[in-house]
Amino acid sequence: MFNKYFVSVGIVDDGTQPIGLQTQPANVLDRVEFDERNVLLAIQKLKPNLSAGPDGLPPLLFKRLQTSLAKPLALLFTQLLSVGTVPDIWKQAVIVPVFKKGLTSAVSNYRPISLTCVASKIMERIIAKQIYEYLLNQIKSFI
Numbered sequence: 001m002f003n004k005y006f007v008s009v010g011i012v013d014d015g016t017q018p019i020g021l022q023t024q025p026a027n028v029l030d031r032v033e034f035d036e037r038n039v040l041l042a043i044q045k046l047k048p049n050l051s052a053g054p055d056g057l058p059p060l061l062f063k064r065l066q067t068s069l070a071k072p073l074a075l076l077f078t079q080l081l082s083v084g085t086v087p088d089i090w091k092q093a094v095i096v097p098v099f100k101k102g103l104t105s106a107v108s109n110y111r112p113i114s115l116t117c118v119a120s121k122i123m124e125r126i127i128a129k130q131i132y133e134y135l136l137n138q139i140k141s142f143i
Contacts, residue, residue, distance in 0.1 A: 002097045005107040029134040032127050034077040036070040042125040043070070046118065053117040054092045062118050077123045090120035 043066040052058040062069060080086055093114035102109040 001107050002110065002112075005110075006095065006097075006112045029131065032081060032130050034074040034081070034123075034126060036074055038126050038129070039070040039074045039077070039122065040066055042122045042129075045125065046121070051096070051115050053115045053120075054094055055089050055117045055119070057118055059118050062122070073119065073122065076119075077126065080123070086120065086123075087117075090117050092116075 043062050046059040046063055048058075048060040048063045050059050093116045096113045096115060097110040098113050100109050100111055
């Protein structure tokens with residue numbers, strides 16, 4: 001029942017892209033740095049009480065082993081970015097229904113939550129932070 005309901009209220013990507021400003025930036029973000037420091041910072045921001053994704057590795061494992069995992073993860077992320085791919089399991093998610101309010105027997109009172117792999121969340125957070133900092137610097141150069 002949940003699957004049918006979530007599919008019925010989901011939005012299908014039509015492939016259109018928004019039209020943005022056609023400007024040339026003064027500089028480009030030509031690489032993303034993965035080092036022990038930014039991996040540690042990303043791990044420290046994880047919520048330890050959340051559930052594991054499709055790989056079965058919970059955030060608490062990463063939090064408890066952060067000093068041991070930081071360097072290997074930095075090396076792994078660097079290699080993955082250099083070849084432009086990620087493990088197939090990182091592209092999967094476990095969809096879990098979470099109750100909102102109202103009658104618990106009504107499927108429409110639930111929302112879907114995607115549980116993804118923690119390692120991919122860490123990599124994502126590092127990339128997003130560096131993109132954000134780059135864009136912030138671009139905005140400052142326009143002002």
